[in-house]
Amino acid sequence: MKNRIIFSLLFILMVTFNTSAKQDKYVKHTVAQGETITMIAQKYKVTPYDIYKLNPDSQKGIELNSVLLIPPTVAESSFSAEPKQTSPKAPGNPTTHLVQPKETLFSLSRQYGVTVEAIKSANAELLKDGLKTGQTIKVPTSSGIVPTTIVAAPAKAVVKETPKAVVKSEPKTEMAKGNTTYHIIEPKETKYGISKKYGMTIQELERLNPAIVNDFPVGLKLVVSGNPEAKPVVESNKVKEEAPKSPAVSTKKYLEEYVVRPKETISSIASDYGMTEQELIALNPELKKGVKLGMILRVPKGQRKEPIKKEQGNLLKNMNTNARKQLALLLPFNISKIESDTVNSTQARLKKDKFLNMTLDFYSGALMAIDSARVLGMNVDIKILDSQETKNTSNVTTLATDHKLNAMDAVIGPFYQANVEKLAEILEPTKTPVISPLSKESGKKFSNLYQSMPSLDQMRASIFEFMRGKGGNVVAVVDPKKGSVKQYLQENQAGTRIIGLTAKNTFSADSLKVCLKKDKMNYVVLASESTGMILATTNAMLAFQKDYQVQLVIMEPNETLDFEEISLTRLTKLKLLYPSLTRPNESIEANQFDAKYKKLNKIIPNAYAIRGFDVTFDTLLRLSQEKTFEETIQNDDSEQIENKFNYNPNSTYGYSNNGIYILYYDIDLSIKEAS
Template structure:
C-alpha cells in the first residue's frame, strides 16, 4: 500500500512540475532591452517577470535567459502558430487587437508589420493571419526629388518650414496620404513653393471652408456640389478632394444674394446679408498684429459680417492666413498661401527640470482674477511646500534616473509632466519674491507615519496622483500643515485638513442641471440606443425631464421630436451620448426646428465636445450650446503664455498633467504666502489660475472640495459668455 501511495505522490509531483514548466516561456535577452520593454512585448507585468526571475529587478544581461510567465494572450495563441525571437508564423488576430499592440508584442515597427502583411494596411480585422520575419529590417528609403521621408519626431508644421512651403500646401498635396498621425518612414509629396492648393479639375478643402462658400466660389448650387461629390453630403472636411467645373480661385469672385442658395448647408450662418446687391471680393493676406476688430473696420463691415464671410476668423486671427475682403481694401493680396514667419522648437529637446534662476516667470497677466491673493502677499514670512512623489530629488533632477523609472513604469511620466509644470509655478512665485522652501517626500509604503520638522509657520503637502488611499501615511508635524490632493482621493488619518483641488465631473454635471432647473424650461434628454448615461442624476434634479432615444445613426423616429418639443417654453436639449454621428444628426434635426421653437443645446460634460475637425463650432453657435468647463475659454492670454513658456523650456507642448502642476502649485504658493492661515484663504478667497478656478467648499470637518468650474454658452455671433450658476 505504501508503494502505491509513494507512486501516486510521484505522479502528482511530476504532473505539477510538468505544468509549472508549461506556465512560462524562455526569452533570450538582447542588447539594449529592458525588463519593461520585454514585459510590453509579451503583454505581462514587470512585477510578474521580477517574481519569476529573482535579481532581475536590479540588472539583466544580454545573452542570458528570462522566464516570461504565460498570459491569456500566449495560452490562446492558435496551436499551429509559431512565435519566437525571429519568426512569427500563422498568428491569428483576435478581437480587440490593434496594429500598435501587435507591434509592441512582437517587438517590431508598425511599418514592418504592414510591409510583411499588406492585407492589414487598410484595416486590421479579427481572423487575419500574421506572418513576420522579425530579424529583417525595412531598408530606410531614400527620398527622391519632391519627396520627403518622415523620421521620428517630425511634424507637418516642421516639414512645411523645412521646405519653405505653407502647411496648407503640404496638407493639400498629401490629402490622400495623411491620417490622424504621421508614421515614421511615411512618404510625403513636397509641392513646389509656388503651387496652388487646387489641381486641374479638383479642389482640396481647407480648414474653414463651407459648402455655401465653395458653391459660390465655383459657380454652382450646394445641391450640384453635393451631386458631384457625394462623399461630402454627410460632412465637409478639410482634406476632401472636390470635383469642380472650374478652378477660378485666383480670380475676383462674386458673392450673390442668399435667396439663390439653399438653406441645407449647416456649416453656414443664418446672418448672411440677403439684399440683392452683388459684392466683389478678393484674397487678402492677414498681416502681423492685425485684429478681428481692425480687419472688420478695414473691410467696412461688422465683425459678424466679416466672420460670416470668413468663418475661420471665429477661431483665431493668424498672420499669413488668406481671407476674403471687399475689392478696394488695401493690403497684401496674393494667390498662394505665404510662409508664416514663426519660430519652431526642437521636439526632441531633453525634458530636464530647469534651474529656477534660468527661467522667466509665468505670472498670470489677468491679475484682477486674483486681486485678493496678490494684494496681501506677505513676502517677509517664510513657508514650506512639500511634494509627495515616487521620485527622490536626485531622481527627479537626473534625466537618466527619470528615464530608468519610466522604463519600469510608464505611468511615472505623468509625475514628470506635473513637476515640470510645478517648476514653472515655483519660478513664477520666486519672481514675486515669495519666501519658501521646496522639499520632496519620496513614497515609501513601508512607512505608516511621516514626521515633518519644519522651521516655517505655514506648510502644505501636494499629493499628485496617489494610486491608493490606504497607502498614504499619517503626517506628524511640529507646525501647521495642509494637504492638497491632486486626483489622489486620499483620506486623512489625523487632524490635518485635506483640500481636493480638482473639480470632479459630478460637480460639473450637478451645477449645469441646477442652472437648467432655475430656467423653468422644457428639458429633453437625447441619448442613443443605450440608456442615458446620467439618467438617475438628471431625474434627481429635473424630475419632469423627458427622455428620447435615437437609433445608432442618430435619427429620430417619425414625429418623436415634435412630440417632446414645447412651442410655449424654452426647450433645453440635453445631449447625453458619446457618438459623433448622433451629435451631427441630432443637431441637424434641432436646427430644422428653430423656426417654430426656442431651442438650446446642453451638454453635461465638456468631454462630450468633439474636435472642431469633426463637428463645426457653427452648429454650437446656432444652437447656443451650454456646457461646463474646467478651463475658461476666454482666458487665452494666460493659457498661451504658459504654453509658450513650457514649450520653450521642454521642447514639447504641455500635457493636462503639466497644467495641473502649474495651476495647483502656483495657487497653493499664493495661499500659504498670505498673512492669514491657509484655511482662512480657502474659506474667503476664490481664485483663478490660467486653466483652473479654485472655489473650495467644506464637505466635512476635515475635507474641502474645489467646486470651481465655468458654465459657458456659445454666442450666436462670436465668442462665448459665462453663465452665472
C-alpha cells in the first residue's frame, strides 16, 4: 500500500481537491516623510482600524519607507471615520454591508444584532454559494436603527495656554448628544482600565460594545456610561488633570482575594481579570519577585472572566455547507529525496525511513477524514503540498508565496516545530490558522498558531489537577537520576511531599508509610526507570492496602513498566493512573473506522494514521461552521476516534490543546477513563 502511495506522489507533487483560489486585492503604500496612520487612512478613505487590522505592527508606530497593506475603499462599510447619523427606518428596512476578509455570517449577526437566518433570508439569491469577501449584502434590522461600530483615529491632546495655567484636554473622551459618552481606545489600554475609569464593570462595557468581546483594537470608539473619574486640580500656577485613582488604593469593598493555581502566570491572571500586568502588580507589589503557587493576591471584585463552558458535539450538529472554505496540508513527503535516491529502492527506503512511514500513515488517515467530510457534504477545497522538511529546513516560505497560503482558511502542518512556527509567522498578518499536528514542543508563540499536541508540562499538570480535584494526599517517590522531575515538583507542585531515600539512595517503605493518610486516597507518584525501585515501591504499596487507600501514579510514559519483571496484575491491583493523549475507544464508530481503514489499506490503523484522521477531521469540522475558526476554538470541544481537542489560549499568544485523558488500569485488565 505504501509503495502505491509513494509512486503516486512521484507523479503528483500537489494534490488538489475542488480548488478555487481567493483573490484579495490590497493596495501597497510606502510610508513617506511625516505621514501618520490617520493621514494615510484619510488618503485612501479607510479608517485607522482597517489599516491596523492588516498591519498589526503599525500600532507600535510606522517607519519611513515601510510598506503597509491598505484594504479596498469601502464606500458603505460598517466602519466610518466619523459617527453616522442614522435616520430612523421602517421596521425591517435593511442597510448594506461590504463583506471584509475573514468575516462570517455568525460574526455579522453579532455585529448587527440580528440572527443568521435573517441575514440569509434577506440575501437568499446572493448567498447561494456562501458568503464571500467583497460581496455587498443587505442586513435587516427589526428595531429600525442599524447598530454600527464607529472607529476613529485617536484624538490628539489640545493644549491651550492661559496667563496662569496650562489646561490639557482629555484626549480620549467626548460627549455626544443625549449625554452619551464615547472613549477611543489608545495603545496599551485595557478593558479593566477603561471600565474602572468610568465606574463600570467589564461586563457592562462589553454589553454596550459587543465588538470588543473577542477583540480590542486600538482606535475603536466605545460607548461608555458615566463620566471619567479624572477631575482638574488647581496647583499654584497650573491646572493639571488628576489621574484616576490606582486600584491599589481603592476601598476594600472593590477587591477580593485570589489564590494562585498551578501553572498560572502574572500574564494569565492579569488577562483573566482584563488587566495589564502592571495594573496587577500595582495591586500586589510582591509580584515583582515573581508569582508562586498558593500566593494570595488582591484582585478586582467580580471582574474575573469565567471560562466559557465549551459544548461537546456541537460542531457536527451545526454544520454550514454553503460557504466554501480552503484548507492546505503541508506534509513532509520529501519526494525530491526519493527521486534522487539511486541506491535504495522504494521498498528498501520504506524499511528504514521511519519518518517517511510516519508521514504516509498520517496522510492515509487524513485522506479518510477528507472522504468522510465529502460524505457529510462539507464544502472545503483541499490542497496537499510537500513541505520538503527536515528538523532544520523546509520550503514553507516558497509554498506560502507560490500557493497563496495567506488566502487559506486554515493550514495543517508542517510537522517540525521550527517549521510550523515559521509558517505561522509568515501567515500571522492575515490571521490564517496554522495547526501544528504532531509537535509536543513549545517555542515561539504566534496569535494564529494552534498546538494540537499537548506538551509534557500540560500532561504533568493535568494529572496533578485531577488528584487535587479528588482531594487526595499526593506523595512522590523520585529516583536520584530524575533530578529534573524533583525540580519540577518543587517549583510547580509545591503541595507534593517527596519521600526521603536511604543513605544508598534506595527506597524505604517506612519513609512512604509516614506520609500516608488514612482518611484520604493516597496518590503515590512514581518517577523511576529502575526495576528495583519500581518493585520495592509497589511491594510496599500492596502491603499498605490493608490499612490505606493507595493508588500508583506516573506523570509520563514509562517503558520499564512493560518489562516482564513487573506483572500487569501488580499494576491493576494498584490501579495505575496516568495522563494520556489518546483513549481506548470501542464504540461502533471507532470499529467502523478500523474496518474501513483495513479494507482500504490492508492493515489496522496505527497511532499516526488515527492522528491524521482526528486532526484533519477536527479542522474540517471547524471550517464548516457559521462561526470563524477561532470562534469555534473558543466555544467548542471536539472528540474524534482517539484524540480530544480542547484548545485554550496561551498566556501570551496562540492556543494549545489541553485535550488530555486521565486513564487507569482496572482489575478486569482493561484500561478505563478516570472520572
